[in-house]
């Protein structure tokens with residue numbers, strides 16, 4: 001505990017007076033439970049499709065929350081954990097929602113710590129979900145417990161909502177709202193501090209091509225397989241292509257020698273594997289990079305697909321695979337969409353965030369390239385789709401080929417008044433708990449705030465370091481877990497124990 005002493009002092013000095021006993025209670029009796037609980041949570045591999053892991057985690061959560069003295073209700077895809085209002089008029093008190101999700105992204109490969117163990121190393125907890133979003137789930141439970149034990153009377157019922165498919169279908173909140181009213185207002189603990197007043201829109205452009213290629217005299221090999229990436233929201237950390245010779249092994253050896261001489265994008269690595277035995281003489285070209293969250297930490301990734309596409313420029317025979325890699329080069333020219341003509345910058349929102357994410361097999365032997373675009377209010381929805389379809393059509397015409405554009409453009413940006421009452425209160429809580437004054441931010445990642453009415457993203461990642469969610473070796477500093485609880489306590493004492501806000505999102 002010694003290492004947290006400076007933090008404790010600052011929390012005491014700066015905290016609002018009614019919050020002080022709550023901070024003290026957390027530090028003295030609840031902080032030691034943080035890491036063990038997070039480790040337990042990480043051990044449920046709650047990736048999409050693992051129903052057993054979800055059921056096990058839900059049973060664990062129910063047991064834990066009841067043990068902490070909360071009321072638990074199974075609301076289908078969402079688990080509700082309530083700390084009821086306590087003062088006079090408690091029966092009619094509004095609910096203040098806290099939203100987290102208990103599911104996680106698939107881990108991918110190349111971890112140095114097992115993704116579902118919860119390894120504690122160098123003052124950090126490693127594991128899938130450590131930051132996104134099981135850390136905040138445990139932080140919320142412990143902040144609520146501290147408030148219950150040492151806080152003032154509550155004018156609001158605190159309602160923690162734990163969703164189950166945020167990372168995949170994202171149907172949980174929509175389903176929940178069919179039979180449950182939303183809280184009066186909610187904080188989504190699944191993004192960054194201090195408070196997120198704008199979330200870019202999530203779009204996916206797909207470009208489909210024939211999977212076949214036509215070997216030529218200069219390039220006597222066919223593309224038998226092309227595969228890259230894991231999911232639209234993750235920077236691809238692997239991309240590979242299998243080339244089968246149609247003219248013996250000499251040409252493949254020459255190609256291999258040529259590729260070995262080429263420069264590869266910084267942070268990426270090239271692996272060449274020759275298979276000369278048997279009839280099919282093949283060369284497998286694999287590039288590895290670094291995975292990262294496509295919306296929150298795009299710069300932290302190293303895109304293996306774009307690197308492979310650049311490496312193979314001029315080396316593939318004509319056909320769909322070559323066309324798709326050429327388009328990947330265009331879209332991946334930078335991370336802001338310059339190659340796609342998305343050059344307009346907004347003063348508050350900045351530019352697009354573009355992740356050339358995947359190439360996967362489509363129907364009937366075709367190949368599909370998927371590009372994830374986080375859009376600003378300047379261009380989104382149908383207008384964005386039209387613009388991108390034109391880019392694809394022009395590109396295909398120039399190459400005398402046929403490409404089919406499609407994708408998803410149904411999301412829109414979420415924007416709040418940066419001067420709104422709730423935003424200002426949250427910024428105040430952040431400043432008191434951390435000693436740092438900061439302004440609101442824009443996020444490239446979408447959260448539940450888009451699905452639940454009157455919800456805004458608040459934490460729990462601290463600014464100034466790359467967000468590790470969706471990344472290999474996802475991790476969170478233990479000091480930040482505690483610091484985040486202190487910020488949340490400060491906000492909850494203010495908002496859940498104060499007079500209800502009439503219009504939280506207006507000035």
Ligand SMILES: [Zn+2]
Nearest residue numbers: 101132133190
């Ligand atoms: Zn998340």
